[in-house]
Amino acid sequence: MDKAFTLYGKTFQSRLMLGTAQYPSPDVLARSIRASKCEIVTVSLRREAGGSRAGEDFWQLIKQQNVAVLPNTAGCHSVKEAVNTAQMAREVFGTNWIKLEVISDDDTLQPDVFALVEAAGILARDGFEVFPYTTEDLSVAEKLLQAGCALLMPWGAPIGSGRGLNNPYGLRTMRARFPDVPMIIDAGLGAPSHAALAMELGYDGILLNTAVAKAGDPVLMAHGFALAIEAGRAGYLADPIEPRDMAVPSTPVFGRAFT
Amino acid sequence: MKIEVNGEFHDIDVTTLHELLHKLDYVDTIVATARNGTFVRATDRPLTRLEPDDRIEILVPRQGG
Numbered sequence: 001m002d003k004a005f006t007l008y009g010k011t012f013q014s015r016l017m018l019g020t021a022q023y024p025s026p027d028v029l030a031r032s033i034r035a036s037k038c039e040i041v042t043v044s045l046r047r048e049a050g051g052s053r054a055g056e057d058f059w060q061l062i063k064q065q066n067v068a069v070l071p072n073t074a075g076c077h078s079v080k081e082a083v084n085t086a087q088m089a090r091e092v093f094g095t096n097w098i099k100l101e102v103i104s105d106d107d108t109l110q111p112d113v114f115a116l117v118e119a120a121g122i123l124a125r126d127g128f129e130v131f132p133y134t135t136e137d138l139s140v141a142e143k144l145l146q147a148g149c150a151l152l153m154p155w156g157a158p159i160g161s162g163r164g165l166n167n168p169y170g171l172r173t174m175r176a177r178f179p180d181v182p183m184i185i186d187a188g189l190g191a192p193s194h195a196a197l198a199m200e201l202g203y204d205g206i207l208l209n210t211a212v213a214k215a216g217d218p219v220l221m222a223h224g225f226a227l228a229i230e231a232g233r234a235g236y237l238a239d240p241i242e243p244r245d246m247a248v249p250s251t252p253v254f255g256r257a258f259t
Numbered sequence: 260m261k262i263e264v265n266g267e268f269h270d271i272d273v274t275t276l277h278e279l280l281h282k283l284d285y286v287d288t289i290v291a292t293a294r295n296g297t298f299v300r301a302t303d304r305p306l307t308r309l310e311p312d313d314r315i316e317i318l319v320p321r322q323g324g
Contacts, residue, residue, distance in 0.1 A: 019324030029322075044323025045291055047265040047316070055319025056288055062320070072323045080296060087298040088291030088318055159324065187324075209324035 002237055005205060007182060008097065008129040008150055010068070012039045015199070016229050017070065017184065018222065019209020026061050028218050033065050036222035040068045042099055042207065045089055070131060072099040073119075077112070082119040086128060098123060099131045099153070099186075099207075109159040109187075113140040117147055124148025133186050136170035138177050145181065152181055153207065156198060157188025160210040164194035168201065175202045192221075192228030199232025200240070263314045276307040279315065291318045 004011045017040040023029035033041060043062060048055050062069060071089035076082040079102065086098040102119055104112030111133055117140065120130045124147055132144050136154045144152060154174060157163035165171055166188065175183065185198040186207040195206045206229055215221035262269050264283065273279045276292060276299055292299045293316040299307050309315070 019322075021322035021324045023322075042323045044321050045318035046321035048319045048321075053288065055321055058322060059289060059320040074323055084293055084296060084298045088293060088316075091298075091301060092289055092291045092318075092320060 002233065005182075007040075007131075012068075013037075014039045014226070014229075015205040015233060016195075016226055017042065017205060017207040018212065019207070020058075020062065021209055022213035023218060026058070029213075030061060030065060032212055032218045032222040033067065035219045036212070036226050038067065038222075038226075040070055041065070042070045042072050042209070043093065044072050044074050045085060045092060068097075069093050069095060070097050070099050071095065073101050074099075074103075076102055077104070078102070079115045079119045079122070082115070083122050086119075086123050087126075090128070096127055096129045097131065098128050099133060101133045111135060111155070113137065116140070117143045120144055120149050121147035131184075131186075136167055136174045138174060141174060141178060145178070150181070151183065152178065153184045153186035155187045156185045156194065159187040161188050162190025162211060163188055164190060165197055165201075168197070171198070171203070172201055192224040195225050196228040196232035196235070199229055200235045202236050205229075260309065260311050262309060263312070265315070265317055274308060275305055276309060276315065277304040279309060280304065280317070283317070285317060289320065292316065293318075 005015050014037045016036050016038045018033060018036050018038040019042045020029055071093045073082040073085045076085055082102045100120055102112045102115040103109050116132055116134060120132050123130050130149045131153055132149050133153050134140055134144060141152050157166040182204045184205040184207050185203050189195055189208045190211050198206060212218050212221045262271060271282055273282055294307060295314050
């Protein structure tokens with residue numbers, strides 16, 4: 001029996017969280033959300049060109065999908081930017097959830113973990129339920145939990161890179177170090193097999209965007225990730241065999257002919 | 260009065276953030292606002308007086324990863 005996927009007191013059936021950016025069209029986005037069976041999507045706040053009402057159209061489309069929204073602070077490079085963006089998002093989206101990103105490096109979009117911890121503390125004290133985009137560093141994870149985060153979101157690889165799990169050892173260690181903390185792999189995945197591996201490591205969920213949105217067929221890829229996440233979770237729960245170097249016959253040796 | 264809105268300068272005759280949103284036709288639109296890098300609640304906009312060279316952000320829901 002699987003335990004429920006619970007994030008800040010809310011329980012979900014799907015362990016996939018899907019980003020809403022970079023799709024070829026709003027229709028493909030909507031169909032990808034449905035194909036993924038996700039119950040949580042990520043959104044952002046941005047400036048709007050004068051006269052355009054694209055933001056309103058996008059928000060209407062998301063509301064029609066009957067999913068929870070997780071606003072992000074993507075693009076923020078300082079504690080002040082992240083905290084103010086989170087406060088603006090809370091007012092617009094009507095949720096205390098915030099996917100907290102504080103970026104330190106524009107090439108790798110690596111989190112600034114020092115600013116991340118500081119911002120997480122400020123936001124948690126202000127009533128936010130923080131989803132911190134972090135690395136697999138254990139000491140940073142510990143600080144984020146102390147700051148008030150009830151879950152962790154380590155990266156698989158740099159955002160949009162499609163590289164999969166860059167550091168399986170580090171992620172395995174992190175899972176073992178915090179066995180009771182909900183943990184979601186956020187970013188860097190490219191193929192469903194990457195998600196399956198993360199789930200086999202015992203991660204509770206997956207958050208991704210580019211791998212689906214930029215695929216040749218986003219809707220089919222969304223379906224593929226949904227299947228992979230279910231498969232990986234089942235594999236984790238089913239207690240896989242240990243790998244070994246030498247072969248072991250699976251067909252009984254006893255009763256073999258010509259012996 | 261010269262005010263920077265979303266990175267662009269506007270020469271506009273307003274006294275409050277609420278008035279600015281009306282002038283820019285954001286009356287019935289869901290937006291979040293900030294003045295000089297600090298969040299301003301919707302309920303505080305009528306009380307938020309603008310000054311020359313203020314930097315205003317008017318943000319709307321958009322796609323995100």
